[in-house]
Amino acid sequence: xDIRAEEISRxxxxxxxxxxAQVDVxxxxxxxxxxxxxxxxxxxxxxxxGELLELPHSVMGLAFNLEEDNVGIILLGEAHLIxxxxxxxxxxxxxxxxxxxxxxxxVINPLGQPLxxxxxxxxxxxxxxxxxxxxxxxxxxxxQPVQTGLKAIDSLIPIGRGQRELIIGDRQTGKTAVALDAIxxxxxxxxxxxxxxxxxxxxxxxxxxxxLEENGAMNHxxxxxxxxxxxxxxxxLAPFAGAAMGEYFMWHGKNGQPSGKDNPGQHALxxxxxxxxxxxxxxxxxxxxxxxxxxxxxxxxxFYLHSRLLERAAKLSDERGGGSLTALPVIETQxxxxxxxxxxxxxxxxxxxxxxxxxxxxxxxxxxxxxxISVSRVGGAAQLKAMKQVSGSLKLDLAQYRELAAFSQFGxxxxxxTLAQLNRGQRMVEILKQPQYQPMPVEKQVTIIWTASHGYxxxxxxxxxxxxxxxxxxxxxxxxxxxLRNIKDSGQLPKDAEEALKTNILGFKEQFKASLSxxxxx
Amino acid sequence: xxxxxxAQRYAKALLQIGQKQNVIETLQNELNSxxxxxxxxxxxxxxxxxxxxxxxxxxxxxDEILQTGGASETIRRFFTVVAKAARxxxxxxxxxxxxxxVDQHQGILSAEVTSAHxxxxxxxNALTDSFSRRTGKKMRFVLRQDTNLLGGLKIQVGSxxxxxxxxxxxxxxxARLLSA
Numbered sequence: 118x119d120i121r122a123e124e125i126s127r128x129x130x131x132x133x134x135x136x137x138a139q140v141d142v143x144x145x146x147x148x149x150x151x152x153x154x155x156x157x158x159x160x161x162x163x164x165x166x167g168e169l170l171e172l173p174h175s176v177m178g179l180a181f182n183l184e185e186d187n188v189g190i191i192l193l194g195e196a197h198l199i200x201x202x203x204x205x206x207x208x209x210x211x212x213x214x215x216x217x218x219x220x221x222x223x224v225i226n227p228l229g230q231p232l233x234x235x236x237x238x239x240x241x242x243x244x245x246x247x248x249x250x251x252x253x254x255x256x257x258x259x260x261q262p263v264q265t266g267l268k269a270i271d272s273l274i275p276i277g278r279g280q281r282e283l284i285i286g287d288r289q290t291g292k293t294a295v296a297l298d299a300i301x302x303x304x305x306x307x308x309x310x311x312x313x314x315x316x317x318x319x320x321x322x323x324x325x326x327x328x329l330e331e332n333g334a335m336n337h338x339x340x341x342x343x344x345x346x347x348x349x350x351x352x353x354l355a356p357f358a359g360a361a362m363g364e365y366f367m368w369h370g371k372n373g374q375p376s377g378k379d380n381p382g383q384h385a386l387x388x389x390x391x392x393x394x395x396x397x398x399x400x401x402x403x404x405x406x407x408x409x410x411x412x413x414x415x416x417x418x419x420f421y422l423h424s425r426l427l428e429r430a431a432k433l434s435d436e437r438g439g440g441s442l443t444a445l446p447v448i449e450t451q452x453x454x455x456x457x458x459x460x461x462x463x464x465x466x467x468x469x470x471x472x473x474x475x476x477x478x479x480x481x482x483x484x485x486x487x488x489x490i491s492v493s494r495v496g497g498a499a500q501l502k503a504m505k506q507v508s509g510s511l512k513l514d515l516a517q518y519r520e521l522a523a524f525s526q527f528g529x530x531x532x533x534x535t536l537a538q539l540n541r542g543q544r545m546v547e548i549l550k551q552p553q554y555q556p557m558p559v560e561k562q563v564t565i566i567w568t569a570s571h572g573y574x575x576x577x578x579x580x581x582x583x584x585x586x587x588x589x590x591x592x593x594x595x596x597x598x599x600x601l602r603n604i605k606d607s608g609q610l611p612k613d614a615e616e617a618l619k620t621n622i623l624g625f626k627e628q629f630k631a632s633l634s635x636x637x638x639x
Numbered sequence: 640x641x642x643x644x645x646a647q648r649y650a651k652a653l654l655q656i657g658q659k660q661n662v663i664e665t666l667q668n669e670l671n672s673x674x675x676x677x678x679x680x681x682x683x684x685x686x687x688x689x690x691x692x693x694x695x696x697x698x699x700x701x702d703e704i705l706q707t708g709g710a711s712e713t714i715r716r717f718f719t720v721v722a723k724a725a726r727x728x729x730x731x732x733x734x735x736x737x738x739x740x741v742d743q744h745q746g747i748l749s750a751e752v753t754s755a756h757x758x759x760x761x762x763x764n765a766l767t768d769s770f771s772r773r774t775g776k777k778m779r780f781v782l783r784q785d786t787n788l789l790g791g792l793k794i795q796v797g798s799x800x801x802x803x804x805x806x807x808x809x810x811x812x813x814a815r816l817l818s819a
Contacts, residue, residue, distance in 0.1 A: 141802040160798035186644050
């Protein structure tokens with residue numbers, strides 16, 4: 118950079134010369150009590166609900182409670198610096214955070230400040246943290262898929278762009294793993310992912326960042342982090358900040374201009390991990406503010422808290438550019454109790470849920486998704502034709518298997534059809550297993566599910582299925598790459614492709630069986 | 640409920656009595672002299688504030704003091720009600736609330752004027768004129784001096800601050816330069 122000192126002083130001089138100070142009119146209040154990250158102020162008669170307030174030491178506050186003779190303020194930043202008698206100033210602004218494409222690949226806090234030590238971030242715009250969700254006319258029904266790369270999800274519980282799909286389960290059932298796999302799989306899909314970590318350990322957030330970096334997924338990901346060590350207001354605001362981040366991409370095209378008919382909007386995927394901690398933080402603030410406690414001591418508006426957040430997920434109409442914001446909220450249950458207050462609330466708000474179960478997890482079914490009770494209410498419309506075609510019989514086979522599995526534990530004499538169904542079911546369950554950080558492209562998912570549901574795996578031992586899967590993909594990549602490409606591009610599996618797939622699978626199976634008998638024979 | 644809110648209720652009642660009997664000013668004078676008396680007598684203040692003395696006893700003692708002081712019947716009854724309700728500890732808030740209500744009733748707006756140097760008579764008159772015109776109310780200024788302002792004035796009316804001081808301008812200039 119080459120700027121002479123003379124130049125600088127000229128700029129400053131012109132600034133000073135053009136400085137025409139008006140009488141500064143501001144509205145103030147006086148702090149009457151402070152503590153636990155909240156403060157009460159007298160005055161501020163015209164303060165608005167949710168207004169940003171300015172306190173000394175560049176601490177900011179949020180007008181949270183407007184009462185007859187005082188205003189309840191939640192403090193953001195170094196609350197311990199605030200003392201009784203300090204003045205609070207109105208700003209007239211609603212709280213907003215910087216957003217924009219420069220945030221991609223960064224780790225930030227809910228105020229938009231960088232936490233990763235990679236320098237300041239230039240904002241493209243400022244978006245209010247609380248924003249009314251898109252209206253009915255601005256929306257369109259979900260019609261494009263979000264490929265998570267997980268066979269169990271993409272085949273049975275498909276997720277569409279703009280959908281809200283809850284991930285629910287006990288601790289240690291792989292909820293975050295499902296979310297991370299979904300992020301990793303968006304490498305080439307153009308979906309920008311926002312991972313909001315709420316109330317997690319700093320070490321966990323660091324592991325997430327590292328896992329994403331190692332899998333090359335940080336290039337399309339923003340991480341909003343409000344860890345357990347931060348005050349409750351940060352945890353409460355974090356998901357809203359994440360949603361504001363995502364909304365920017367939904368409403369703007371790749372060129373940074375507002376999206377419209379000729380400027381398609383972008384797609385964003387927002388993961389709130391997890392909303393039970395946010396609800397707890399909100400409960401903490403509400404109780405400190407003396408709002409009356411309700412069920413499980415949550416305030417009365419905890420439903421509204423989550424509904425207004427998740428309502429912001431949307432698929433925009435073509436007139437608005439067709440951008441989308443998909444939400445994957447995460448809820449942690451206690452001992453599988455999904456009838457607790459927050460889980461039932463969020464289940465009723467979302468368009469479906471993925472149930473993760475500890476029993477399945479421990480019996481090595483990973484991802485531990487219970488496909489029986491998991492649903493996706495709108496994703497079916499967005500699913501690829503080819504996938505829809507092969508997953509129909511998968512659903513049926515699995516349902517029959519579950520019914521028989523419990524029953525068959527008693528008897529030993531089973532008729533042939535029952536045995537065949539059990540056999541098929543075991544293989545289906547095995548096929549849906551998938552290691553972490555290894556999302557699978559949709560065309561490969563289609564082929565393996567097609568193979569299994571057409572019975573071509575029935576004579577392969579269950580223990581060998583993992584190896585079969587790996588090798589068949591290697592085989593297809595070499596011998597029939599155009600077949601896979603066709604499925605991927607057209608999204609369909611026509612009759613002739615099915616025939617070609619069949620010959621290829623049978624060809625490979627012969628090889629595989631030969632290698633099997635060799636191994637056992639030796 | 641905060642103490643100011645409670646005091647407001649009692650003050651409003653007293654004001655309404657004053658309006659009915661048309662003795663607002665005498666009531667205000669009496670109330671303020673009682674408050675000054677309490678403020679000047681540590682023993683009396685302790686009596687008012689002490690939480691362990693029974694309200695009825697407080698009422699009796701207070702009434703006797705008021706009687707010897709020659710207070711009006713209304714004020715005596717008022718303080719008996721306040722004392723029996725165990726609200727005598729709010730006496731200072733009561734006075735603030737009552738004075739505020741009387742000001743409001745008489746259309747007087749109180750403002751705090753902080754200036755770097757003492758204001759001259761014509762300056763003060765100009766200020767009063769301009770504010771009376773702007774607000775349509777009679778102004779009462781509480782004057783203060785603060786050399787930190789460097790120059791100009793700062794006027795606080797209720798929760799609104801009009802900052803025309805040099806200090807404020809410099810602060811604005813700094814913010815402008817830093818953001819440029």
